[in-house]
Amino acid sequence: MISHFDTKIEFLKGVGPIKAAILNKDIGVFTFGDLIQHYPFRHEDRTIIHTIAATNEEMTFVQLKCKVVSMQLMGEGGKKRLVATIKDGTGIAELIWFQSIAWISKNLQIGVEYLVYGRPNFFRSSLSITHPEVEIFSPNLDANKMFQPVYHTSEKMKNMGLDSKGISKLMAVLLPISLSHINDTLNVNITNKYNLIEKKKAIENIHFPKTAFELDRAIYRLKFEELFYSQLKILRLRSVRKSENRGIVVKNVPILNDFYKNHLPFELTNAQKKVLKEIYADMNTGKQMNRLLQGDVGSGKTIVAFICMLMLLDQNAQCCLMAPTEILAEQHLTGLKVFADKLNIKMAILTGSTKKSERKILLADLENGDTKIIVGTHALIEDPVKFKNLGLCVIDEQHKFGVAQRAKLWSKNQNISPHVLVMTATPIPRTLAMSFYGDLDVSIIDELPAGRKPIKTVHRFGSQRLAVYGFIKQEILLGRQIYIVYPLIEESEKMDLQDLYNGYDAILDHFPMPEFQVSVVHGRLKPAEKEFEMQRFIKKETQIMLATTVIEVGVNVPNASVMLIENAERFGLAQLHQLRGRVGRGAEQSYCILMSGNKVTQDSREKLSTLVRTNNGFEIAEADLKLRGPGDLIGTQQSGVLDLLIADLAKDQELLRLAREEVQNLLASDPNIEKLENQLIKNQINSFNKNSVNWARIS
Numbered sequence: 001m002i003s004h005f006d007t008k009i010e011f012l013k014g015v016g017p018i019k020a021a022i023l024n025k026d027i028g029v030f031t032f033g034d035l036i037q038h039y040p041f042r043h044e045d046r047t048i049i050h051t052i053a054a055t056n057e058e059m060t061f062v063q064l065k066c067k068v069v070s071m072q073l074m075g076e077g078g079k080k081r082l083v084a085t086i087k088d089g090t091g092i093a094e095l096i097w098f099q100s101i102a103w104i105s106k107n108l109q110i111g112v113e114y115l116v117y118g119r120p121n122f123f124r125s126s127l128s129i130t131h132p133e134v135e136i137f138s139p140n141l142d143a144n145k146m147f148q149p150v151y152h153t154s155e156k157m158k159n160m161g162l163d164s165k166g167i168s169k170l171m172a173v174l175l176p177i178s179l180s181h182i183n184d185t186l187n188v189n190i191t192n193k194y195n196l197i198e199k200k201k202a203i204e205n206i207h208f209p210k211t212a213f214e215l216d217r218a219i220y221r222l223k224f225e226e227l228f229y230s231q232l233k234i235l236r237l238r239s240v241r242k243s244e245n246r247g248i249v250v251k252n253v254p255i256l257n258d259f260y261k262n263h264l265p266f267e268l269t270n271a272q273k274k275v276l277k278e279i280y281a282d283m284n285t286g287k288q289m290n291r292l293l294q295g296d297v298g299s300g301k302t303i304v305a306f307i308c309m310l311m312l313l314d315q316n317a318q319c320c321l322m323a324p325t326e327i328l329a330e331q332h333l334t335g336l337k338v339f340a341d342k343l344n345i346k347m348a349i350l351t352g353s354t355k356k357s358e359r360k361i362l363l364a365d366l367e368n369g370d371t372k373i374i375v376g377t378h379a380l381i382e383d384p385v386k387f388k389n390l391g392l393c394v395i396d397e398q399h400k401f402g403v404a405q406r407a408k409l410w411s412k413n414q415n416i417s418p419h420v421l422v423m424t425a426t427p428i429p430r431t432l433a434m435s436f437y438g439d440l441d442v443s444i445i446d447e448l449p450a451g452r453k454p455i456k457t458v459h460r461f462g463s464q465r466l467a468v469y470g471f472i473k474q475e476i477l478l479g480r481q482i483y484i485v486y487p488l489i490e491e492s493e494k495m496d497l498q499d500l501y502n503g504y505d506a507i508l509d510h511f512p513m514p515e516f517q518v519s520v521v522h523g524r525l526k527p528a529e530k531e532f533e534m535q536r537f538i539k540k541e542t543q544i545m546l547a548t549t550v551i552e553v554g555v556n557v558p559n560a561s562v563m564l565i566e567n568a569e570r571f572g573l574a575q576l577h578q579l580r581g582r583v584g585r586g587a588e589q590s591y592c593i594l595m596s597g598n599k600v601t602q603d604s605r606e607k608l609s610t611l612v613r614t615n616n617g618f619e620i621a622e623a624d625l626k627l628r629g630p631g632d633l634i635g636t637q638q639s640g641v642l643d644l645l646i647a648d649l650a651k652d653q654e655l656l657r658l659a660r661e662e663v664q665n666l667l668a669s670d671p672n673i674e675k676l677e678n679q680l681i682k683n684q685i686n687s688f689n690k691n692s693v694n695w696a697r698i699s
């Protein structure tokens with residue numbers, strides 16, 4: 001049976017096939033249900049009547065009760081306009097029309113009292129409103145019109161009469177025939193506990209509230225439900241995985257003992273020890289591990305990953321370590337191969353630039369089980385790559401890999417599910433982690449290795465450039481090395497390159513050869529060329545490394561003490577924080593200099609001052625979430641996973657916590673949602689399952 005909500009939108013009175021097509025295309029509305037869930041993003045409060053005198057530049061809209069005093073045609077050609085002067089007893093203002101002039105001048109009457117609504121403009125402190133809404137004032141205004149919903153639309157929709165008003169007209173047709181079909185979706189004990197209104201009422205009032213209070217309660221109720229079901233989805237997925245997927249059981253770890261005793265060059269931090277215990281406990285259960293390892297840049301995740309791999313090797317399994325770029329993969333290889341050689345473990349690297357002849361041997365060694373650890377890029381997930389017994393996948397900086405790519409890695413062992421350890425240095429705010437990685441267990445390294453000095457960060461403007469260069473020169477004369485970064489914006493790689501070359505010229509002027517040597521690395525170079533330049537810097541043959549991207553400076557150069565970031569205002573907090581983490585790895589005091597243009601927006605100023613204020617990755621992540629919103633944080637590619645229509649992970653953190661708590665209670669008492677008392681919830685899940693993606697496959 002097709003439900004009322006699945007009815008195609010073209011069958012709604014006033015829509016038809018042509019408008020339906022544009023609703024499909026522009027706002028993804030296909031059915032009655034979709035339109036009902038096209039919630040307004042705000043409401044215009046028409047209960048208040050302002051005065052001309054009290055209107056100010058801060059207001060986005062005003063509603064005035066006024067009379068027209070005079071009308072006048074002004075200007076020529078494109079600037080031709082109708083100007084009506086109005087008064088309301090507190091002052092005078094102007095209404096301006098560039099369009100429909102003939103019609104308006106015929107109908108607008110002098111002396112009649114109007115209700116005027118629109119966006120206030122000020123020119124030399126006199127108020128005007130362009131293209132206002134105007135209607136004759138009547139003392140008993142329709143109460144239903146007092147809070148008008150404002151809907152997202154598109155230019156095309158507007159041209160077909162589907163502006164916000166047009167949508168609200170459709171809604172006024174749809175809601176009355178739909179309300180009786182809306183069932184409640186939350187148990188009474190929950191609605192009572194949180195004082196939530198009925199779903200039906202909530203839907204009605206989110207579109208057409210009569211008071212601000214009604215609107216608030218509708219929003220609260222819908223947000224709660226949305227967060228509740230998103231958490232339910234995530235937490236059930238996690239419990240299914242935990243009970244069903246088998247992983248290799250890690251038990252004795254003799255290699256590991258050898259490594260600890262004879263080869264580990266430093267004492268692990270307490271935080272590293274703690275996460276290793278958590279991971280070991282996980283892999284000891286016989287179930288597949290799915291764990292997120294979070295730790296700030298420089299917190300020592302790589303060695304943790306290596307130790308985890310050793311645990312698996314004792315079980316005769318193989319491991320892979322996947323990095324987002326070739327340079328990072330190579331760095332992992334160089335860093336870890338030293339240990340692997342000492343332990344007699346065969347380790348290899350596979351990237352896009354591995355030669356054909358080498359590749360053949362390499363793949364054979366992997367398939368017959370000789371190679372125990374393989375490091376690489378996304379080349380690892382390609383079909384020809386087969387393992388004898390893949391036991392653990394470590395994924396470094398996972399946000400660079402799509403969900404589907406990760407799923408493909410898993411499928412490389414047909415007998416048993418490889419354990420998965422996802423490492424990230426992008427600190428993720430708690431709420432986002434709960435939603436986005438809610439199905440993973442989380443381990444956090446919240447401590448840096450001892451002896452690191454906190455990096456000093458400053459914000460400098462273009463006008464202070466000479467002083468900055470002076471400082472850099474001093475550092476170089478002390479024997480340190482410098483990064484200068486023009487971070488990459490993908491859409492405008494050409495422009496970045498231009499910036500980089502201009503910067504290079506300026507640097508050569510101030511840091512002349514042969515006294516100073518500069519390496520330049522950017523995305524257009526061939527891997528071998530990059531490698532050559534990197535090596536020169538690593539070997540201290542050059543003192544300055546000029547680069548375009550975050551990735552290219554993924555190397556570990558403890559002698560580098562200054563990170564200068566150009567155009568810092570153009571980039572995200574998380575990215576800036578990552579870049580900064582490239583210095584401060586040695587014993588010397590390190591510095592991060594954020595260069596911006598002389599003029600920056602308020603948001604940018606706030607962003608940069610956050611970095612100046614704190615080195616704490618989690619604090620930075622919270623600020624980032626507030627500034628940018630969750631979609632941008634995760635990257636558009638994956639933001640669909642969050643799937644939220646109305647809740648906002650930045651603003652609704654407390655509500656999310658409550659919803660999650662209720663979901664946990666529910667699952668504790670009824671893990672499979674089969675009790676009679678939870679029938680409403682079960683129905684709702686079934687209706688989701690009918691038309692959504694297969695969540696169990698998304699890792």
Ligand code: ADP
Pocket residue numbers: 266267268269272295296297298299300301302303425449450556585
């Ligand atoms: P990230 O977490 O950013 O990946 P790395 O794993 O690259 O950090 O580690 C950064 C540096 O710190 C490396 O040079 C590594 O050898 C070193 N390191 C890791 N753990 C410790 C420790 N417990 N004590 C001292 N140095 C450590």
Ligand code: MG
Pocket residue numbers: 301302396
């Ligand atoms: Mg790392």
